Amino acid sequence: MVSTISDIAKIAGVAKSTVSRYLNGGSVGEATKKKIQLAIEETGYSPNPFAQSLKAKKTNIIGTIVPRLDSYAASQTLIGIDEQLKEVNCQMLISNTSQKLEREIESIYSFAKQKMAGIILMATEITELHIQAFDAVKIPVLLIGQEHKDFPSLVHDDFHAAYEMGKYIFGKGHRKIAYLGVTERDIAVGIKRKQGFQKALQDKEECEIRFYETEFNIPAAQITAQTIINEFHPSIIVCATDNIALGVLKAAYLMGLSIPKDLSVTGFGGYEITEVIHPGLTTAKFFYREAGKKAAETIVDLINEKQMDRLTISQFEIIERESVDNLL
Structure with missing residues (x-):
């Protein structure tokens, strides 16, 4: 059976608002704090990080917008982002737009309403509507795959x-x-x-x-x-x-x-x-996976207001196999 804040409050003998305040890092007396901690241990309660983040002033969730999920490049980049974010106790929320421009724009505004700490956009093109959305949401945005002079970008060479x-x-x-x-x-x-x-x-x-x-x-x-x-x-x-x-x-x-x-x-x-x-x-x-890790590092640095290069360029390698004939 899934435990709730109400269960924790009942076992600890405190109000639900007190449990909520404790879970969100608010001020709670030491004696009450110990009661709540014991109740959490007894029930095995695990708070929903997304629900917590909506109540917090600063979240640890990064919104990531991808044009398609059935792309090798996108999936490998997402793996890299996810692996690196976990290293710094952050999480990723994905929005798949199915290569529809209007859904990309909607996702930017939606993530802002959900209090994402930052947004990573795997872009296929950057339009005026994108720029308007970036300016309106006023949260850090990182572009992957496309370059724009006014926004931090990570591109392949x-x-x-x-x-x-x-x-x-x-x-x-x-x-x-x-x-x-x-x-x-x-x-x-x-x-x-x-x-x-x-x-x-x-x-x-x-x-x-x-x-x-x-x-x-x-x-x-x-x-x-x-x-x-x-x-x-x-x-x-x-x-x-x-x-x-x-x-x-x-x-x-x-x-x-x-x-x-x-x-x-x-x-x-x-x-x-x-x-x-x-x-x-x-x-x-x-x-791609390495680029994803670098993107995760970069968005976290942007959130923490560190000085960043406007453009980061990922590496490449020519892999020679059997599909090219030597005509010389």
Whole structure:
């Protein structure tokens, strides 16, 4: 049977308000405090930290807003955040927005009403509505994945990861190249990765490069890949995410193509599945769990009003596997 404050009050012989005051750190006499402590031990009562936080002036709960829960990047980042917050006796409350902008904005205001100590937003884009919400709620906000000059941000090194990927595939002899990206509303994935890739190959006159756009999911990427292969016949498709790369691999398989003999493929992310599939996917690995831990450290520092760098950049590593053919 679950114990309540009423049970504790009855056993201790005190008013419920006294028990509540004790649980929320208020002033209670030593004799009364001992009675309440004994009653808690006797019943095994465990206070609801969320309910307590709503009554407190300062909570230990961090609101975390994610665009989707079925994303490897999001899930690994959340694990990192949760692990680090537990180290400092904080908790995480998650709001999944299913990639709906209006739900992101609603979640910001909702978390503020619930007295979150701070908010971590895994952003896909930052709009004026976001900025208005950040200014209105007046609690610390940290952005992950997107950068904004007016708010603390933790981003992956998308530009340089794509730059290194471009140098890598050129060094493998690829000259007829398709780049399969996403909407440029997503600054990090849609623009910075594309720009980094362009920078790496901008002076390579012998290259023929075409840029395409798809959605983040595998089925959409598969359909777009079939069009690219039929119309352009590239030696390689460089994909803006590992999920997109998986869609390309599926399209190639259904079309009877051999990877990497008939078509090379690369991705970005470093998802675990890219290591176990055959052939393994060459990719730019981002360290999502470590980034999550750093985000948790940063939001706690922001809450405690410590001086912080406005921008933190996470590391990456090019992982070479079997999906890229050497044409030299």
